[in-house]
Amino acid sequence: MTPLISANQLEEIINSGENVLLCDCRFDLVDAEAGRKAYEESHIPGAIHVDLDHDLSGNKNGSNGRHPLPSPESWAKTKTRLGISPNTLVVAYDKQGSVYASRLWWMLKATGHANVRVLDGGLDSWNGPMGTIPRKPNPTTQAIEPMPYVGLVLVDEVMSNLQSQKNIVLDARANDRFHGENETLDPIGGHIPGAINHFFKNNLSATAFKTSEQLFNNFVNLLGANKPSQVIHQCGSGVTACHNLLAMEVAGLKGSRLYAGSWSEWCADPERPIEL
CATH class of the missing domain: 3.40.250.10 (Rhodanese-like domain)
Known part of the structure; x- marks a missing residue:
């Protein structure tokens, strides 16, 4: 399975009623709140916001980098909170050339979640409707076991x-x-x-x-x-x-x-x- 998905393919999946979790990963390294604000203003309908600092990074200690990975245990809890169950199709997108979507793609793939794609072209490729009502994540009730990052x-x-x-x-x-x-x-x-x-x-x-x-x-x-x-x-x-x-x-x-x-x-x- 290719790790990329086109806007047309995504729209077909959404229209078919297939269960898909859209993750809006927009972020700005200079303005950490810009991605969330952009999401709140407009996003692909049904998408949740996934934040680089709060969701895709762990605690910094001054020597482990600007965006250290969360521990496997912490990442498992985040996946549970975001509603990423083992069989969920996850489609990640951003508006920065798929940089932040790629981070989510790798973190999921590296911890055993193969059913994840990146929207090729990001939000710029999307010609479908846009939503303005933020969606709160729906936590999964399935047990998400911590897994080490492969690779x-x-x-x-x-x-x-x-x-x-x-x-x-x-x-x-x-x-x-x-x-x-x-x-x-x-x-x-x-x-x-x-x-x-x-x-x-x-x-x-x-x-x-x-x-x-x-x-x-x-x-x-x-x-x-x-x-x-x-x-x-x-x-x-x-x-x-x-x-x-x-x-x-x-x-x-x-x-x-x-x-x-x-x-x-x-x-x-x-x-x-x-x-x-």
Whole structure:
């Protein structure tokens, strides 16, 4: 099953009466309330709002990054509260090139929920009706068991990879931030030594993903003979990295992993090396 769904396909599912949970993931890293406000003003009818800070991130301690993953136990409780039962079809969307929708997609997929899709093109692709009445989540009564994140890489493995070079670290940030220029979100600029750069927006044609063939060619040219399983994705805080991971899945290149702590965790320890 492709991880993407078109607006026409989504509209057909909604009109058929099939059970689908629409998750509006709009967010703004500069204005944390902007996504929720936009949702309250207008959204696809029936959608709930899923917030990066409150739903898709755990507690920060100053050294674990700007958007650390919630613990498996906390994430299971959030899925219960949002109404994500094991068989629920979840369709995630945003208006930022599917960045935040990709984070929800990865978190669900990594904890065993396969029935999740991302609306290709996001809200910009939607030509159906819009709603203005916010919907409160309907918690599921099914027991949601905590599951570890499959494909999650911790900082110690990234650190040991500096010597072993077994894996490729792929940084999804813009090229200037990768090179330590114009850093506005983290206190220190630069990148993990040895990492290579693939800006997540290179996966897009306007607001939709490029074709699977285009994405396949782009990543194969970038990675060379390295297998998808050798790719560790990272970015600033583990969000846009999910976009690259999703794009590789669309391309049929499955098995890459996520370093969720990313640059904001890496640079929090002055003992870790930095490259410009």
